[in-house]
Amino acid sequence: MNTEKKPFIVIGGGIGGLATALGIAETKQYVKVLEQAPEFGEIGAGIQLAANATNVLQRLGVMDKINEIAVFPKRLVLMDAFSGKELSALDLGDVYKERYGAPYVVLHRSDLHRVLAEACESSPYIELVTNQTIIETVENEGQVTVTSANGDQHIGTAVIGADGLWSNARKLFVEDQPVCSQYVAYRGALPMEEVTSHGDLDDVYMWIGPNLHLVQYPVRRGELYNQVVVFKSSQYTEENEKTDQWGTPEEMDRVFAGTCELVQNAISFIQRQRRWPMYDRLPINNWTKGRITLTGDAAHPMLQYLAQGACQALEDAAYLTDMLHKNGNNVEQAFLEYQEERIPRTANVQTSARMWGEIIHNTTDAGILLRDTILLNRTDKDFKFVDDFHGYNKTFVKA
Template identity: 70%
Template sequence: MTNSKENPIIVVGGGIGGLATALGLAQSGKNVKVLEQAPEFGEIGAGIQLAANATNVLRRLGVMDKISEVAVFPKRLVLMDAFTGEELSALDIGSVYQERYGAPYVVLHRSDLQQSLIDACVDHPNIELVNNQQITTIEEAGEKVEVYNANGEAHVGEAVIGADGLWSKTRKIFSDDQPVCSEYVAYRGAIPMEEITNVANLDDVIMWIGPNMHVVQYPVRRGELYNQVVVFKSYQYRKEIEHTFDWGTPEEMDEVFKDTCDKVQTAISYISRQKRWPMYDRNPIENWTKGNITLMGDAAHPMLQYLAQGACQALEDAGYLADMVKKHENYSEAFEAYQQERQPRTAYVQTSARNWGEIIHSTEPITTLLRDTILSKRTEQDFSFIDQYHGYNKVSPVEVRN
């Protein structure tokens, strides 16, 4: 490995996963160039949930102190019936959770998480951030890799990590598959806390569930904003209109939620209706590594949001990938070792997210009764459902990294 500022590791994509990867690699002594297609680094959307498997990595990267200044540390995760308004089950994510997994569960605004990572990358001398880079081609050239943007300009490095998300161009090196539309859409937004009324406990992350729909609510940004996500399956969806705005409309949202309880009705009344997010994932692929090129995050394993594990899995990738690059003598070996650990893990979480979506959104009375009966018999400190997700911690111990 002849890593230098003139021959860096190139990270394609400057989202949460790409920036965390760059930071981990730089802290391991590597020079890194991050190529982002947007005019500036930033994050749209609203809130994000980070379980211990993610915050353990952020702690290792040295950014948890800054994140803690703007995050909220909720006391419980709560499932509620969207129609009856009754609590179905809850999980204690306070001190017992942190002792069990070694790190806290936090919720925060995506832009706050993104900014914390940007600031850490800007402060690190080994990282170069480059905007306005719409990448079109990636080619291996002997021991180097060449990355071309839409203007024909080339970036040359010794390795490439594709962190370019759900619609990844880098993924095309490994697969010609397409994102899979779930037929669900999400509406998101964060409201100033002083403007909200008729909400559930502000110390909790609340998920209201019902047939083919749910609503998630929790405070962010030191409790100054209240984040809401409204999700439902569109009965208007058809394959031929998938890439139009003719399905998952605000009018359809009103129809789906019209008989829900008053707190859910209030949530719907507050939600921004200007933009909706169609929900996609992809089927797992067995290989995302070739020589000095690999994928991470949503470029490798995009998943539905029902386990709140998309960003968490990307952060797991970032930590483990940095460790493998530090451990091995060449990128091919490092990337293969990274994939050997991460591909089975992420494929399982991808599939589990789909399965939990079916359980949460059940339309069958027998399935719903079985679900609610099982949930009602567990205690708030029964972590058996989440151990396999939140309890993963394969990154190296915390060390001083500059």
């Protein structure tokens, strides 16, 4: 890597951080990605990417690799977790691709991360550095200095904080804390041959009920079946939030008691060794200061109910790239124009994700009747509920 010109420094080597690095490299500027872990990788299971994300992946030149390992579901299907009846569906086939310019795909998070990491490794503009727990970020005299806990110092042109929900870089702008939703998720993928068939296994299924849902879809070329079980814990308190005394596997079994046979069967397969408490944060009105800015979950962590977390990080990467193209060496202006567009957009998605969580988890008879009546009376080619999210079109073409 050429070190004569100070690089952009990206803190965090997750999906958003690597995509940001690829975008900056598109502008022929050098990038150093600092990852806290001893190696680059992803945990978790499946990930859904709507067209607003796959359009960015096409732009970054990695979609051919994604196509080799992803699954292209035919429909997104909402099911009643108790009656087992279909409530509504969205056609994800040719009509979807023609409408939005890119496909809806599902894949394993680690597969997506690997494709992005390999693209970064092959770029002459990008350097990946591990074992970097960042403890200080300082801007001074037109450059930034980032210090790691192990004593390493990195001097660069600018810093992009992409260090996720528990971001340290965010503390440069606001002293807020993640907000616990009182929901937990259990995730896992099992071999496809172990799956009890229901409908079309190429579809994405979301089974919904009061304070609970289950998501199912195939990943890794259809070799694995990804499942995510989510429920609200009645055992949660502020005092025990940081413990494992709420949202336990035993509580999961109680919450899902009475659901239909297919849901019960799915619960029996879910991995129970690890649970993921679900957090977001409130939107903020500024995440840029001089040559420092935020991206992805560091800027706008959101609940998973719209499957838009990674999608928004990819939108960030593309729009930030456009602003760097537009503003040349004026990094401060590029960062300001980037957040001017992205703050309202991501705040809307954050608050919408919370709202859709309330809708799908509704506990009142009146609310459930109203929701189900609306869903049952729409067609699978009615895209009005997703247009705002999947149809974002400001990041597709190089500036």
